[in-house]
Amino acid sequence: MRDVDLIVHGVDWLITMDSDRRIYRDGALAVAGDIIVEVGKSDAIMQRYQAKRLLSGHRTVVLPGLVDGHLHSSFQMSRGLADDVGSQEFLFGRMYPYEAALSSEDSYLSALLCAVNCIRHGVTCFIDPGNYHPEQTAKAVAEAGIRAVVAKSSMDIAHSSFGTLPPRFQETTESALTTGLDVVKQFHNSHNGRIRASLSFRGVNNCTDDLIQKMKECADQAGVLIQAHACFAKETRDASMRQHGLPEIERLHSIGVLGSNLLLVHCGWLSPKEPELLREFDVKVVACASSSLHNAYGNILMGSIPELLEMGVAVSVGSDHACSGIVDLPTEMFMLSSAYKEVRLDPKVLPPERLLEMATLNGAACALWQNEIGSLEAGKKADISLFSTDSSDWLPLYNPVSNMVYSAPGATASTVIVAGAVVMEKGKISTVDEQAIYEAVLERQPHILEATGLTASVAPKWPVI
Numbered sequence: 222m223r224d225v226d227l228i229v230h231g232v233d234w235l236i237t238m239d240s241d242r243r244i245y246r247d248g249a250l251a252v253a254g255d256i257i258v259e260v261g262k263s264d265a266i267m268q269r270y271q272a273k274r275l276l277s278g279h280r281t282v283v284l285p286g287l288v289d290g291h292l293h294s295s296f297q298m299s300r301g302l303a304d305d306v307g308s309q310e311f312l313f314g315r316m317y318p319y320e321a322a323l324s325s326e327d328s329y330l331s332a333l334l335c336a337v338n339c340i341r342h343g344v345t346c347f348i349d350p351g352n353y354h355p356e357q358t359a360k361a362v363a364e365a366g367i368r369a370v371v372a373k374s375s376m377d378i379a380h381s382s383f384g385t386l387p388p389r390f391q392e393t394t395e396s397a398l399t400t401g402l403d404v405v406k407q408f409h410n411s412h413n414g415r416i417r418a419s420l421s422f423r424g425v426n427n428c429t430d431d432l433i434q435k436m437k438e439c440a441d442q443a444g445v446l447i448q449a450h451a452c453f454a455k456e457t458r459d460a461s462m463r464q465h466g467l468p469e470i471e472r473l474h475s476i477g478v479l480g481s482n483l484l485l486v487h488c489g490w491l492s493p494k495e496p497e498l499l500r501e502f503d504v505k506v507v508a509c510a511s512s513s514l515h516n517a518y519g520n521i522l523m524g525s526i527p528e529l530l531e532m533g534v535a536v537s538v539g540s541d542h543a544c545s546g547i548v549d550l551p552t553e554m555f556m557l558s559s560a561y562k563e564v565r566l567d568p569k570v571l572p573p574e575r576l577l578e579m580a581t582l583n584g585a586a587c588a589l590w591q592n593e594i595g596s597l598e599a600g601k602k603a604d605i606s607l608f609s610t611d612s613s614d615w616l617p618l619y620n621p622v623s624n625m626v627y628s629a630p631g632a633t634a635s636t637v638i639v640a641g642a643v644v645m646e647k648g649k650i651s652t653v654d655e656q657a658i659y660e661a662v663l664e665r666q667p668h669i670l671e672a673t674g675l676t677a678s679v680a681p682k683w684p685v686i
């Protein structure tokens with residue numbers, strides 16, 4: 222008998238996401254430190270190992286911890302601030318003013334709320350596209366016990382044909398580059414390797430060629446991810462055509478920055494040449510259904526996600542932000558799959574197996590973390606999400622892959638393990654004081670709303686007595 226730290230045993234359905242996509246009935250995992258030692262049938266694992274701690278997987282479906290490919294931790298306090306607006310008003314009239322109004326403490330609180338939300342929905346890792354207090358994102362994520370890729374948001378064109386940045390965001394090329402790189406130096410591979418850092422030229426139309434090229438060089442040298450929002454609305458494509466005479470990804474190709482460490486978010490409005498460019502340069506992509514559906518960006522209607530996947534592009538799923546409502550990766554999978562079926566009039570497009578691959582293996586690939594997370598296999602990090610099937614959302618349960626994508630909300634996550642540590646057990650989060658966070662959010666929200674200047678825009682339209 223070998224001693225290990227943790228065994229999860231008696232799992233009704235253990236979905237490994239290994240190369241054969243094996244699913245174990247009555248499955249088990251043995252964990253030593255932060256590493257999975259073995260995955261197999263319960264009786265075999267229990268015969269070979271003795272653990273300091275045993276967790277029952279009875280009436281659960283177990284998955285690799287889900288990876289949210291795109292989640293703005295700084296937007297978690299913005300729910301309801303940007304309803305029913307298009308892309309330009311969304312960014313320049315609502316979200317940038319909101320973000321510019323956040324204090325360092327607000328950003329920390331937003332990231333804490335975001336991390337709690339991740340745990341509650343079975344998400345153990347997320348990629349933050351960058352904000353102005355990335356040290357607070359790192360601090361909150363580290364305390365909550367999950368993983369994230371953090372970044373400093375960098376943009377050096379204050380007035381683009383897409384819109385004008387708030388004064389607080391306006392930076393020179395030099396400062397955008399230096400402060401972005403400082404975050405990489407300070408946080409990459411920090412907190413026992415649970416925090417990684419990336420560079421972010423956050424919106425392509427508000428960044429000069431010079432900044433993007435220099436950032437790509439730095440990302441290559443540091444061996445880190447570089448990311449940007451691209452092609453997420455007709456307006457972003459049209460702005461790129463006006464400014465550069467090229468659509469966004471063709472412009473990035475023309476300045477030589479496409480590559481396998483580049484993550485482009487949305488990629489809904491692609492020119493005929495751009496899918497092949499993404500494939501040729503192994504660019505990573507994140508699809509975010511709920512934000513497109515909520516603000517009518519057209520990423521599903523105009524999108525090519527099924528084709529990109531078919532071509533072998535690593536496309537993950539992202540929940541984007543709370544200002545489009547839900548931040549629930551399992552429901553996001555349902556929305557992406559169902560929205561494509563609807564607009565294509567094709568029930569076979571994006572089946573549930575593909576969505577689970579996007580939320581695990583492809584998410585890990587988009588974070589450049591695929592050697593350590595994304596599947597439940599010996600040698601990988603022990604990031605494990607248990608979903609309780611003792612729920613009307615899960616029953617009957619003929620096929621757990623189908624139910625995970627089409628019926629089960631993320632909130633059915635009951636126990637979550639990150640790097641071998643149990644961060645939530647049977648619905649109780651052990652790393653942070655969840656109630657204290659909720660109290661703090663309620664206390665801060667009127668101040669944030671006032672500072673944002675959106676009080677009149679977001680008040681209920683019906684009489685409040």
Ligand SMILES: [Zn+2]
Pocket residue numbers: 291293350450486541
């Ligand atoms: Zn975004």
